[in-house]
Amino acid sequence: MSEQPADTNPSSAPEKFPQAEIRDAAHSWWRRAAAGHLWWLTAACLILAIYLIVATVRARGPEIAIHFQQGHGIKPGDLLRHRGIAIGEVTSVELDKELSGITVRVAMEPRAIGLARAGSRFWIVRPRISLGRVSGLETVVGAKYIGVLPGPPDAEKQVEFTGAESPLMMLDTEVVDITIRFRQGYGLSVGDPIKYRGIEVGEVTAVELNEDQNGVDVAVRLLANASRLARVGSQFWVARPDIDLTGIRGLETVVSGRYIAVLPGPEETEPLTVFHGLDSAPPSSEREPGGLEIVLYTPHRGGLQRGVPVMYRGIRIGHVMTAGLSSDATTVEARAYIQPAYRELVHEKTVFWNQTGIDFHFGVTGVDFKADSLSSVALGAVAMATPDSPGQRVTTGHRFFYHAEAKDEWLTWQPSIPVGSALLPEGMSLPQPLRATLLWQERTLGIKRDQEKLGWVLPLADNRLIGPTDLLTPTADAVEKQAILEVAGQKLTITADTTRSHGALAEIAVDKSFPTAWPIDRLRAPTAIEECLIVGATQEDRIPLPAARLEAEEGNWKIDPSLPIDPDWHGASVLAVSDGKLIGVLTINQASAQVTPLTEKLVFNDP
The missing domain is CATH 2.40.10 (Thrombin, subunit H)
Known part of the structure; x- marks a missing residue:
């Protein structure tokens, strides 16, 4: 019996279709990450990103805006420095809407938050060279930066400031601001010093015309230890070169530049913040304690003017402080100052006369010509003599007649008078x-x-x-x-x-x-x-x-x-x-x- 062949016709087999498996997407991502053992790396990156964002936000201090009239080359990325330490960075430099200046925005570090307060002063540090000072040379090679002087510790917070156009030289936080009004500016500029007894005690912070356009207002900042100089009776003047035949004054300003000098008022007076400056140094600035001030009067001026020396036997013992008409215009009066070491020479019978410095004598042998110093030749001098019986010593304000010339007998007087003993009885x-x-x-x-x-x-x-x-x-x-x-x-x-x-x-x-x-x-x-x-x-x-x-x-x-x-x-x-x-x-x-x-x-x- 023969076997039958297998049926190979596909149409005769039963039909089978694939079934789709549907899963949740979130669970799928988690399972894949878990299956790949990378879930911890993803979590660490997420945490690090959050930390960096928070740290960046916290690391930024306040942002302040500083308005300047000129930018002087400042640009984003330049630093804000205090005492040589960077405490902030310029983030933008923009023109004001009115095109009258610029606004510099600075991002400050958190440690410098205390500088963003009322009273803080900002300026752009740049090279400055004058007769008396050289500053900001480090910015010739390096970048310019903004300097800051903190305001009072108890001042309120502030984020907008008006910057100073000139760098400050004295960075003392405890200062006193005063204003001095002069008729002329005499070449003063911002940064010029204020000096007392040759020591710098402040600086000029602003020079501008007053509202009436008839004078100059000079803003001055005094150091804290010199604040008592700003009191009632204090006198200010601009020290500058003054050369005439009576002497040379202010010669040091040719090299060091002009400065404002001050003579303080009486100790017991009250503080003051506005002063009227003098055109020249007051006569009292040339006095020493213990000297003698007398008055000379004469019908004619006869060479009397400020600075003319008072001479005794060819030795300068004082000088004329002021000279002018008397109150009723009948005479010329001059105030003369005698140095303390020589005040014993002046007595009731002392005489004063005009010494021209030139003496001519004509005789059979010719002309005898004698001349003293250049100042006495040009302007003369006030000569004095005291007789052998001088009378009582005089006190301040005593009046003497000023003679046009000396009598022969005056030149022969030789009194014995102790001098230089002002400290003794x-x-x-x-x-x-x-x-x-x-x-x-x-x-x-x-x-x-x-x-x-x-x-x-x-x-x-x-x-x-x-x-x-x-x-x-x-x-x-x-x-x-x-x-x-x-x-x-x-x-x-x-x-x-x-x-x-x-x-x-x-x-x-x-x-x-x-x-x-x-x-x-x-x-x-x-x-x-x-x-x-x-x-x-x-x-x-x-x-x-x-x-x-x-x-x-x-x-x-x-x-x-x-x-x-x-x-x-x-x-x-x-x-x-x-x-x-x-x-x-x-x-x-x-x-x-x-x-x-x-x-x-x-x-x-x-x-």
Whole structure:
């Protein structure tokens, strides 16, 4: 029996269709991520992105807008700096809508948020070169930047500011702003300093015409420690070169530039913020405490004008402060100032006259021509003389007639009047120490070598010379144990037998009396440190010595080393300010200065 073939016809098989599986898309993504083990990486990226966004937002401080009239090349990306540290960045620079300036927007760092407050000042730092100052040179090579001066700590927050057009020089946060009104600007510009006693105490922050167009308002910023200068009675003027035949003033401004000078008012006055400036320095700025101010009057001016010197025996002792018509226009009146050291020269019978500086004499031998200094030749001088019987000393405001010329007898007056003793009781004269040189020889390796010691000695009325021991005693190594003292044109042989030593001081007896000998009744041995006056050969050689600058040390009064005293003063006389008596001698040893007090034995000449 034969097998039947299999049926291979597909049409005869039953039909089967594929079935689609439908799944949720979210679950599908999660399952694929989970199946691939990458879900943690995706989550980490998401968290990092969120963190970066939050950190970026938190890292940005406030954005402020600063309005300037000029951009001076500032651009986005330039920095905002405070005390040399970058604290922000310029994000945009745009013209104002009115085209009158620019607006600079700055994104500040969070640590600088305190600078965005009322009173803060901003400016563009750029190179500035003037006679007196050079600033901003670092911006020649590097980029320009914006500087800032913080406002008061308790000020309110602020995001819009008006920038300063000129960089500030003094970055002190505690300042006082004042306004000074001048008739003329005299070339002042922003940044010019304010000076008092040669020290910068502020600066000009703005110069502009006033509202009435008849003057100039100068805005000034004073440092905190100079705020008391802004008080009632203070006077301000522009220091500038002033050259005439009476002198040269303000010459330093040729190099350093103009500045505003100030003379403070009385201590007890109230603060003030608006002042009227002077056209020139006030006469009182040329005065010293203790001087004498007198009035000269005359029918005609006769050369009287400000700055003309007052002369005594060819020495300038003062100057004319002001000159003009009297209140009723009948005379010319001048205020003259006499320096403190010379006020004793002016007495009731003192006379003043016009000294032209040129003197002609005609005779059989020809013409005798004499001329003084250039200023006296051109403008003359106020000469004065005091008779041998001068009368009483005068006080401030005393009036003197100003003569056109001198009488011959005035030129022969030679009164003996103590000068330079303003710190002493009235009428006290000053000693006149004599310059002395001690000469001796020392033998070194069999060769004689000359030695010398210089200093001052004081002659006394009982024919003694007193001074430092090392100036009146030969050294132990002196040949033949002797030395030669040269003083007042004399040569005195000095030995150990001729000298009486009193510690650091010594005395020798002399045969000749000196016309400038110091009276014995004006010697005193002090018992404690007191106010002193060191006196040299002339009235200019004086050094006030407060008791606070002295310290008792081994019988001497050591002088504060911060007080500079030249070794050339060795042996100078020391007077007591209280009674004008001689109480000691200045001795200098190895650059250390001290006052060596007189002893009772030296004062009373006890053996």
